[in-house]
Amino acid sequence: MSDQLAAAAAAMGLPEALVQRSAEARSEETGASVEDILAQWVAGETAPVAAAPQAPPVEEAAEPDEALPEEATTTPEIVIEVPDGAETPTPAPQPIAVGPYKPPVLVGHEDSPMTLLAGVVGLFIIVMMVGLVGPSIPVDEPGARSSEIAFSEAALAGREVYAVSGCAACHTQMVRPVVADVGLGAVTLNDTNQILGTRRFGPDLSDVGSRVGSDQMQAIVAGQGTHPAHNLSPTDLESLVAYLSESRTSSGPAPS
Amino acid sequence: MADTRNADIRALLGGGSTEDRLAAIHFMVGALFLVIGGAIQLLSLVALRFADLLPISYGLLEPAANLTLMIGFAAISLVGGVYYVVPRLTGARLRNATLGGLGLAGMAGLTGLGVVAILTGLGDGGQPLGLAWWLDIPLALVLFIPAMITLDTIRHRTERRSFVTLWFVVGGVVWLPLLYLAHLVTELPFASQVGIAFAETFFSAGFVTMFLVTVGSGLVYYTTVKEMDLPLASRQLALVGFWSLGFAAAWWGAAQLLFGPGPDWVAGVAAALGLAFPLGALANAANVSMTLEGSWSRLAEQPGVLSGVIGLYLTVGVAAVAALAGFRSVGSVAATTPLWEAIEYVLLAGVATLLVSGVAFAALPRIVGRELETKAKARRFHRLTVTGAVGVLVTLGGAGVLAGYSWIGGSNSGAYIDAGEGWAAGMGASYDTLVLAAVVFGIVLFAGLGGYASIVFGTVARGRAASQEVLVAKVARDE
Numbered sequence: 260m261s262d263q264l265a266a267a268a269a270a271m272g273l274p275e276a277l278v279q280r281s282a283e284a285r286s287e288e289t290g291a292s293v294e295d296i297l298a299q300w301v302a303g304e305t306a307p308v309a310a311a312p313q314a315p316p317v318e319e320a321a322e323p324d325e326a327l328p329e330e331a332t333t334t335p336e337i338v339i340e341v342p343d344g345a346e347t348p349t350p351a352p353q354p355i356a357v358g359p360y361k362p363p364v365l366v367g368h369e370d371s372p373m374t375l376l377a378g379v380v381g382l383f384i385i386v387m388m389v390g391l392v393g394p395s396i397p398v399d400e401p402g403a404r405s406s407e408i409a410f411s412e413a414a415l416a417g418r419e420v421y422a423v424s425g426c427a428a429c430h431t432q433m434v435r436p437v438v439a440d441v442g443l444g445a446v447t448l449n450d451t452n453q454i455l456g457t458r459r460f461g462p463d464l465s466d467v468g469s470r471v472g473s474d475q476m477q478a479i480v481a482g483q484g485t486h487p488a489h490n491l492s493p494t495d496l497e498s499l500v501a502y503l504s505e506s507r508t509s510s511g512p513a514p515s
Numbered sequence: 516m517a518d519t520r521n522a523d524i525r526a527l528l529g530g531g532s533t534e535d536r537l538a539a540i541h542f543m544v545g546a547l548f549l550v551i552g553g554a555i556q557l558l559s560l561v562a563l564r565f566a567d568l569l570p571i572s573y574g575l576l577e578p579a580a581n582l583t584l585m586i587g588f589a590a591i592s593l594v595g596g597v598y599y600v601v602p603r604l605t606g607a608r609l610r611n612a613t614l615g616g617l618g619l620a621g622m623a624g625l626t627g628l629g630v631v632a633i634l635t636g637l638g639d640g641g642q643p644l645g646l647a648w649w650l651d652i653p654l655a656l657v658l659f660i661p662a663m664i665t666l667d668t669i670r671h672r673t674e675r676r677s678f679v680t681l682w683f684v685v686g687g688v689v690w691l692p693l694l695y696l697a698h699l700v701t702e703l704p705f706a707s708q709v710g711i712a713f714a715e716t717f718f719s720a721g722f723v724t725m726f727l728v729t730v731g732s733g734l735v736y737y738t739t740v741k742e743m744d745l746p747l748a749s750r751q752l753a754l755v756g757f758w759s760l761g762f763a764a765a766w767w768g769a770a771q772l773l774f775g776p777g778p779d780w781v782a783g784v785a786a787a788l789g790l791a792f793p794l795g796a797l798a799n800a801a802n803v804s805m806t807l808e809g810s811w812s813r814l815a816e817q818p819g820v821l822s823g824v825i826g827l828y829l830t831v832g833v834a835a836v837a838a839l840a841g842f843r844s845v846g847s848v849a850a851t852t853p854l855w856e857a858i859e860y861v862l863l864a865g866v867a868t869l870l871v872s873g874v875a876f877a878a879l880p881r882i883v884g885r886e887l888e889t890k891a892k893a894r895r896f897h898r899l900t901v902t903g904a905v906g907v908l909v910t911l912g913g914a915g916v917l918a919g920y921s922w923i924g925g926s927n928s929g930a931y932i933d934a935g936e937g938w939a940a941g942m943g944a945s946y947d948t949l950v951l952a953a954v955v956f957g958i959v960l961f962a963g964l965g966g967y968a969s970i971v972f973g974t975v976a977r978g979r980a981a982s983q984e985v986l987v988a989k990v991a992r993d994e
Binding site: 386390435439451458482 | 562572574637717772855922
């Protein structure tokens with residue numbers, strides 16, 4: 260069959276893989292064997308494509324408007340894509356066989372994608388300036404209370420452990436001025452150096468140091484109660500407990 | 516028969532144009548990550564209900580699932596869709612398909628590496644992806660590749676008219692790397708915790724609105740018009756949908772920090788602009804519906820178009836819930852509760868899969884020359900995905916609302932304020948039951964995701980031979 264395939268490919272000026280693929284498709288559809296179909300094509304019988312002779316021998320691949328911009332209303336010139344190294348067939352100026360004229364559906368307007376690109380990038384900058392930078396700018400109000408905690412070195416290392424262990428996925432460190440947060444600690448302000456988090460599947464931990472002792476913290480991290488067990492190294496565990504123990508906001512720093 | 520199957524797979528890799536093969540491989544790799552990500556996501560839901568059941572905590576499972584679904588599945592699959600439509604809309608060959616292959620390898624490799632790093636405690640714990648800087652920076656660079664290829668292809672276009680899909684595609688592929696770049700502010704040592712929190716929520720929300728829904732909707736426009744052979748109802752409505760999603764919709768994310776330490780004006784702006792999410796989604800859904808007017812009965816024969824339509828309407832529903840949760844009155848109850856987890860869960864698993872299947876089900880048969888395997892499986896995929904997604908949204912969202920009210924009642928939540936044993940115990944049982952129901956619906960949703968992957972691989976390997984669309988590119992005018 261490989262000789263037949265090679266002969267058919269040569270006769271049609273197309274890559275063998277494409278011819279074989281088409282023959283298999285034709286075979287499955289018509290029930291004829293692949294060999295018979297290849298033999299027909301070698302003999303120069305009906306090409307499987309209704310388009311120009313160079314069109315690929317694939318059933319209905321000849322829907323010319325499938326692969327060409329549908330906006331084109333005139334008969335376009337087509338060039339068949341061939342793998343590297345293969346000879347590029349010369350397009351023939353014959354008209355493509357098409358059915359009754361039907362208006363194109365994928366109709367667009369003439370426009371400039373570069374203008375669109377400029378709009379897309381400009382819009383992004385505006386959105387980011389307003390949405391990202393705006394809320395992050397600290398609000399300096401003389402005499403205002405601060406939420407910044409003077410963490411020790413060990414606690415700052417523990418904050419890293421808190422982050423890397425994914426604690427913020429379940430715990431917030433953000434007390435809001437809403438009824439739901441009454442009693443959790445001092446309301447969190449813009450200068451906080453705790454990890455805020457956005458989900459509260461477990462308790463808020465911004466003021467956990469005022470409520471839970473370090474021994475109990477170690478037990479909870481190890482899996483006490485409904486808390487999942489975290490296998491932390493002794494150093495990491497010590498750092499984490501230091502961070503949580505120093506997370507005390509209810510007394511708050513002295514007013515400036 | 517095994518030999519035949521092997522031969523069929525080889526036919527995919529050997530037939531069709533290079534750019535179409537690239538698109539098909541994107542769909543296949545995306546489907547693989549969907550199964551992995553869906554499984555991790557389901558495990559994270561189980562970890563929420565049974566915290567001590569799994570050796571890995573929710574805090575590590577959740578970012579791993581996000582990474583797999585956002586980059587491994589959604590980004591890779593939608594980029595495949597982009598590579599499929601751009602040559603067809605521009606009349607130019609996809610530029611630098613080799614670079615596109617490298618981009619795919621980069622996204623897939625970094626996703627795989629990232630998941631391993633997160634699960635072994637080498638992530639940075641940030642949201643939503645939790646990647647350390649040494650993975651964040653290469654990923655940001657790799658995400659620029661689809662934008663470069665798309666823009667370069669458009670630069671060489673022979674078709675001077677732009678169908679609406681081209682806007683959505685250009686917007687999405689350009690916004691994604693820019694969003695990721697902006698999100699890297701979280702890696703800066705001087706970044707404030709408030710800045711980091713806003714950057715993270717903006718990236719999560721922006722990924723959904725500025726990339727996932729934008730590109731997904733654009734591709735649905737293409738497949739609907741193309742497969743149904745119907746002209747688009749309204750170009751202007753598509754314009755409304757596009758700019759709404761691009762400009763304002765990302766603000767729905769900021770609503771998660773409602774009443775938090777950000778400036779007061781954020782709450783009002785987030786509530787108002789967050790409405791652009793459901794409005795933009797509704798504009799696209801309505802436009803596609805008007806396009807289909809009089810032809811709805813034909814949808815049963817077009818699983819891809821049907822997927823897209825369902826995906827658009829599911830987006831409208833989820834977006835409406837997200838926008839509603841951004842209002843102060845609702846936010847005072849729902850902010851930081853599992854309601855937001857429900858929204859993100861359904862967006863990343865349900866909406867993303869339906870929108871991606873909208874283009875994959877239409878593109879794959881044309882690319883590989885095989886019929887979709889099979890329409891019955893596609894119908895089952897639709898049923899399972901929609902049932903699972905809506906179920907998770909209702910049950911986990913309900914658990915969120917319940918949790919919010921229990922906090923206000925000062926009961927058993929994180930508030931540590933006990934308003935009475937009876938109240939606390941009662942709410943706890945209801946909450947646990949709802950989360951358990953969410954796990955059940957999560958299993959249903961996961962079955963739907965598996966169905967999608969099965970259809971993708973089944974089509975490529977076993978689909979009945981059918982018409983193959985061979986890409987025919989015109990020579991660019993300036994070449």
